[in-house]
Amino acid sequence: xxxxxxxxPAIDREYFVSANIPKEHRFIYDEQDxxxxxxxxxxLTAIDLKNLGYPxxxxxxxxxxxxxxxxxxxxxEYKITTNYVYxxxxxxxNVFIIGKDPVTYTHYNDYTYKVDREDVEELVxxxxxxxxxxxxxxxxGSIPEGVDFNIYQRLIEICNELGKEVYLQASGEALNLxxxxxxxxxVPYFKHTRKILDEKVxxxxxxxxxxxxxxxxGAQYVILPYHCDRLLFAGDRVYSLSPVDFCLKNWLGTGDxxxxxxxxxxxxxxxxxxxxxxxxxxxxxxxAEHKTIFLNNRKEIEDNLGRIIIKELEV
Amino acid sequence: MSTVKKYxxxxxxxxxxxxxxxxxxxxxxKSEMSVLPVVDSENKFxxxxxxxxxxxxxxxEKFGFLDSKQLLYEINHAAENLSDIKGRKVSxxxxxxxxxxxxxxxxxxxADIMLDNKESILFVVNERGNLRGYIxxxxxxxxxxxxxxxxxxx
Numbered sequence: 001x002x003x004x005x006x007x008x009p010a011i012d013r014e015y016f017v018s019a020n021i022p023k024e025h026r027f028i029y030d031e032q033d034x035x036x037x038x039x040x041x042x043x044l045t046a047i048d049l050k051n052l053g054y055p056x057x058x059x060x061x062x063x064x065x066x067x068x069x070x071x072x073x074x075x076x077e078y079k080i081t082t083n084y085v086y087x088x089x090x091x092x093x094n095v096f097i098i099g100k101d102p103v104t105y106t107h108y109n110d111y112t113y114k115v116d117r118e119d120v121e122e123l124v125x126x127x128x129x130x131x132x133x134x135x136x137x138x139x140x141g142s143i144p145e146g147v148d149f150n151i152y153q154r155l156i157e158i159c160n161e162l163g164k165e166v167y168l169q170a171s172g173e174a175l176n177l178x179x180x181x182x183x184x185x186x187v188p189y190f191k192h193t194r195k196i197l198d199e200k201v202x203x204x205x206x207x208x209x210x211x212x213x214x215x216x217x218g219a220q221y222v223i224l225p226y227h228c229d230r231l232l233f234a235g236d237r238v239y240s241l242s243p244v245d246f247c248l249k250n251w252l253g254t255g256d257x258x259x260x261x262x263x264x265x266x267x268x269x270x271x272x273x274x275x276x277x278x279x280x281x282x283x284x285x286x287x288a289e290h291k292t293i294f295l296n297n298r299k300e301i302e303d304n305l306g307r308i309i310i311k312e313l314e315v
Numbered sequence: 316m317s318t319v320k321k322y323x324x325x326x327x328x329x330x331x332x333x334x335x336x337x338x339x340x341x342x343x344x345k346s347e348m349s350v351l352p353v354v355d356s357e358n359k360f361x362x363x364x365x366x367x368x369x370x371x372x373x374x375x376e377k378f379g380f381l382d383s384k385q386l387l388y389e390i391n392h393a394a395e396n397l398s399d400i401k402g403r404k405v406s407x408x409x410x411x412x413x414x415x416x417x418x419x420x421x422x423x424x425x426a427d428i429m430l431d432n433k434e435s436i437l438f439v440v441n442e443r444g445n446l447r448g449y450i451x452x453x454x455x456x457x458x459x460x461x462x463x464x465x466x467x468x469x
Contacts, residue, residue: 058327069347076325081448083327086345122338129358130327133445 001056001081002049002263003134005127005155008113008144009040009061010092011071020099020106038074039094041141041169041189044253047078048260048283048295054267058083060130062115062123062144065090083130085123087115115146128158136263140169140189149173156181168219169259179218185262185273186219187255196224207231208238208315221273223262225255230281231313234273238315241277243285244307253293258284261301274310281308319425320418322458323439325448329354330364330405337401339364352438353409358445360438362411369408373397415440418447422458429455 016033017026028034046059059080063071064087071091072082092110099106131137137159139152152174159166160181168178171189176197179186188196188210195201196210197217207226211233214222222233228246232239261283265276282304283295295301329352330339343349349366373396374389415438416425429437429452439447 072326079325081325081327086328086342088345125331126327126329129331129354129356132357133441133443 001058001134002046002054002267003058003060003131003137004042004046004049005137005139006040006042006059006061006141007123007147007151008092008142009038009043009063009071010094010110010113011067011074012037012039012094012096014096014098016098016100018100019102020097020104036074038071041256042138043075043080044256044293045138045140045259045263046080048253048257049263050078050080051295052260052264052298056081058130058134060084060123060127062087062113062119063091064088064113064115067091067093083126085115085119085126087119089114111145113144115144117146120147120151124154124158127155128162131159131162131164134164136167136267137164138167138169138259138263139183140167140187140259142171143174150177152178153181156183167259167262169255176217179214182218182220185221185223186214187223187225187259188214191225208313211238223277230258230277232274232277232310238313239274239277239310240313241281241308241310243281243288243304244309246285246288246307248288250288250291250293252287254284254287256293257287257295260295264298264301278305278308278310317422317458317461318418319416319420319422319439319450322422322454323418323448323450324454327358327446327448328352329358329446331355332361332404332406332409334405335402336369336397336405336408339405340366340369340401348436350436352446352449353405354446360415360440360444360446362409363413363438364405364409368410369397372400372408413438415444416450417442422455425450426455426459 014035015028043059046057050057057080059075060083063084068086068091072084075082092113094110095108097106139155143151152168152170156166156178166183167185168183169187169189170178175188190196197213199210201207201210207224211222211224211231215233224231230241232241258280261280262276265279279301283301285304285307286300328346330342332353339351343351343366351364353361353364355361373393418439418441425437436449436451438449441447
């Protein structure tokens with residue numbers, strides 16, 4: 001089994017309108033102009049892995065209220081095993097309004113979800129028994145209000161006790177604290193703050209410095225998003241990963257496809273950090289160049305492998 | 316031949332033997348399930364806990380046999396009884412006789428088991444006995460609907 005953890009999932013609702021004009025009343029008659037799907041880092045990776053043929057993929061996290069049950073039903077459609085702690089507060093709803101002419105993209109990101117302390121303790125208990133037969137654990141995404149920043153640290157501590165390897169994609173204080181438990185692979189998420197370990201990252205040298213600092217603080221390997229590239233840190237070695245002839249059509253789902261590609265490679269070939277990243281890059285490239293947000297099969301990844309260039313850097 | 320894997324609900328919502336009834340009731344309410352699987356610390360299926368078993372322990376008679384004047388008294392009485400036992404452990408109220416089915420079991424076999432046991436839900440385990448989800452009467456009916464459709468087409 002593969003386990004993904006999504007503590008702050010959301011129902012994503014996309015509305016496509018002819019034009020998004022404030023104060024105007026719009027009617028939507030075509031069902032194709034409304035898309036509702038389960039969202040949240042970790043969950044999309046779980047769906048990708050399921051599509052790649054893994055029979056047992058589990059998603060652990062919180063869901064809340066009646067909308068939480070609806071969310072779970074949507075996830076079940078993908079044959080993902082859900083392991084959710086039900087909370088009193090309703091789950092988040094993210095709203096995207098896409099205007100067609102002129103093209104506009106308006107995003108209302110809902111950060112109102114709160115969980116109670118007893119829910120957190122229940123999640124930790126459920127996590128411990130839920131990962132017993134998991135080979136890999138991927139923990140990613142933000143944490144809802146009510147959850148302490150040491151949550152990822154606690155979950156990784158359990159993984160270490162049970163001998164499970166962790167791939168962590170996190171940001172801010174939750175990431176800072178989790179490093180002490182020495183997760184196998186760390187991918188910092190810093191799109192909103194532009195900060196890693198509380199330090200600004202602007203120039204290339206900042207990225208290299210922070211990648212190394214993440215290793216010093218406990219990460220065994222680091223993957224650092226650098227514009228459209230990735231910087232890979234393994235011991236003293238630093239690599240750059242770049243796509244060739246890259247045509248961006250869609251960001252949504254690229255990071256999740258990257259994670260799924262990485263897992264898929266490691267699961268089938270053993271842990272080769274550089275080659276797993278090449279495969280992961282090819283998976284992300286497939287999503288970035290298409291409108292779909294999910295991976296469908298390995299062939300579409302393998303077709304891109306030749307367009308992923310990895311170079312060792314002298315820095 | 317269709318297997319359980321195709322129709323089951325894949326959820327690991329569960330409780331442990333040492334959880335208390337108050338928490339179980341909250342999980343039942345929030346998950347909208349009147350029966351929950353009981354597992355050990357390694358997610359192995361041990362049995363089930365039914366809401367009706369908890370009710371039986373707090374209500375002396377069924378509501379249906381009570382007259383309306385007595386009903387309020389009985390509800391208050393039940394609430395008091397529940398207050399007394401809400402801190403008790405699942406192990407005291409769970410049933411260990413419930414059978415689990417396998418992901419690979421054939422659907423027609425499940426229909427037989429459900430009819431024999433009068434269970435509305437059967438929990439599903441993998442080859443190591445770890446909980447994997449459940450299959451309900453509605454899933455069986457949905458399966459039978461598909462079978463009937465196939466026969467009509469033939």
